[in-house]
Amino acid sequence: MSTLLSVENLSKHYTLSGGLFGAERRLDALTDINLTVEAGETLAIVGESGCGKTTLGRCIIQAQPASAGKVVYRPKAGGEVELSALNKRQIKPWRQDIRMIFQDPMSSLNPNMRVFDIVAEPLRIHKICKGRELEDRVIGTLAKVGIPAEAVGRYPHAFSGGQRQRIGIARALVLDPKLVIADEAVSALDVSIQAQVLNLLEDLKSEFGLTYIFISHDLGVVNYIADRVVVMYLGHVVENAPTEMLFERPRHPYTELLLEALPIADPLRRKGRKAEVRGEIPYLGNRPQGCPFHTRCRYAQDVCRAEKPALRRVNGTAQEAACLFAEELELKGAYEDGPVKVLHEA
Numbered sequence: 001m002s003t004l005l006s007v008e009n010l011s012k013h014y015t016l017s018g019g020l021f022g023a024e025r026r027l028d029a030l031t032d033i034n035l036t037v038e039a040g041e042t043l044a045i046v047g048e049s050g051c052g053k054t055t056l057g058r059c060i061i062q063a064q065p066a067s068a069g070k071v072v073y074r075p076k077a078g079g080e081v082e083l084s085a086l087n088k089r090q091i092k093p094w095r096q097d098i099r100m101i102f103q104d105p106m107s108s109l110n111p112n113m114r115v116f117d118i119v120a121e122p123l124r125i126h127k128i129c130k131g132r133e134l135e136d137r138v139i140g141t142l143a144k145v146g147i148p149a150e151a152v153g154r155y156p157h158a159f160s161g162g163q164r165q166r167i168g169i170a171r172a173l174v175l176d177p178k179l180v181i182a183d184e185a186v187s188a189l190d191v192s193i194q195a196q197v198l199n200l201l202e203d204l205k206s207e208f209g210l211t212y213i214f215i216s217h218d219l220g221v222v223n224y225i226a227d228r229v230v231v232m233y234l235g236h237v238v239e240n241a242p243t244e245m246l247f248e249r250p251r252h253p254y255t256e257l258l259l260e261a262l263p264i265a266d267p268l269r270r271k272g273r274k275a276e277v278r279g280e281i282p283y284l285g286n287r288p289q290g291c292p293f294h295t296r297c298r299y300a301q302d303v304c305r306a307e308k309p310a311l312r313r314v315n316g317t318a319q320e321a322a323c324l325f326a327e328e329l330e331l332k333g334a335y336e337d338g339p340v341k342v343l344h345e346a
């Protein structure tokens with residue numbers, strides 16, 4: 001596999017004003033993120049709400065500037081382009097290659113536009129085609145996601161949640177992208193509809209040779225779709241591993257905590273599992289010193305309060321973790337009673 005995109009030492013902070021006596025506060029949404037996305041893979045980014053997943057997605061597509069670091073894209077034709085160094089005009093052609101699908105199709109689809117125009121808009125903005133060719137391309141793409149030609153004159157409110165997400169997917173795919181960033185793309189859907197949309201994403205991936213960054217707070221969904229998982233906590237990458245390895249033997253205590261809270265499809269296996277992730281997430285503007293996870297970590301030692309662990313390879317494997325004790329800890333995975341696929345086919 002070749003690297004399609006890399007994120008290098010990327011940080012993003014927000015300055016919040018209007019605190020007590022108008023004081024400014026700095027909120028570090030992302031701290032020194034390093035990751036690569038290999039061509040053809042589905043890379044999941046997981047973590048609880050507020051850990052910086054959406055901010056990372058938006059910094060990758062350059063919808064907002066990073067405070068530091070780089071995003072480098074390597075299109076298959078060869079060569080590389082530092083997206084983070086481009087101005088608005090220069091970035092435009094690359095926006096065809098990297099598309100984002102959002103969580104809430106109701107707010108990301110313009111309610112006053114017909115479905116045809118919603119999907120046609122990116123083709124018009126990028127002046128790709130018009131007339132009959134545009135019509136064919138829009139209707140063809142909608143057909144691929146299961147929206148029939150007779151429905152293209154309707155407005156988004158006439159569709160169900162699952163259908164609206166399909167329209168959002170068509171809007172992303174109509175430009176024939178290479179990399180699709182799906183941000184909580186199935187989180188708002190019922191479980192059975194989730195499985196249908198995930199299966200659709202899988203089918204489209206092989207049909208169009210896509211690469212996905214799949215952002216989700218739900219490890220069950222991630223287990224279903226991802227080849228590799230990046231776990232984020234308070235704006236840091238704390239673990240990065242092939243999906244099987246991560247589920248079998250996590251190397252970061254935060255991953256273990258997330259796996260513990262995973263709802264298991266088979267009720268007999270629910271024993272001892274909690275539905276909630278334990279502990280409270282600290283406020284990002286007031287992050288703990290040392291290991292960012294030490295306030296919630298059941299294995300924390302004194303050294304964890306002083307020393308910040310770097311993300312590093314564990315025992316020379318493909319698994320990376322940012323824990324001082326990644327090698328020694330015997331953390332519990334999700335496969336104790338054999339492999340678990342949380343979502344089953346629709």
Ligand SMILES: Nc1ncnc2c1ncn2[C@@H]1O[C@H](COP(=O)(O)OP(=O)(O)O)[C@@H](O)[C@H]1O
Pocket residue numbers: 014027029047048049050051052053054055056284
């Ligand atoms: N435009 C913004 N201004 C200030 N803070 C923001 C902004 N966008 C996000 N944040 C903060 O950055 C942190 C990460 O947010 P986000 O990337 O949306 O997390 P996630 O997608 O993982 O839930 C949160 O604390 C959020 O409140």
Ligand code: SF4
Pocket residue numbers: 252253254291292293294295297298299300301304309322323324325326
């Ligand atoms: S470094 Fe310490 S506090 Fe941080 S995850 Fe590892 S054991 Fe827990």
Ligand SMILES: [Mg+2]
Pocket residue numbers: 053054055184
């Ligand atoms: Mg988000």
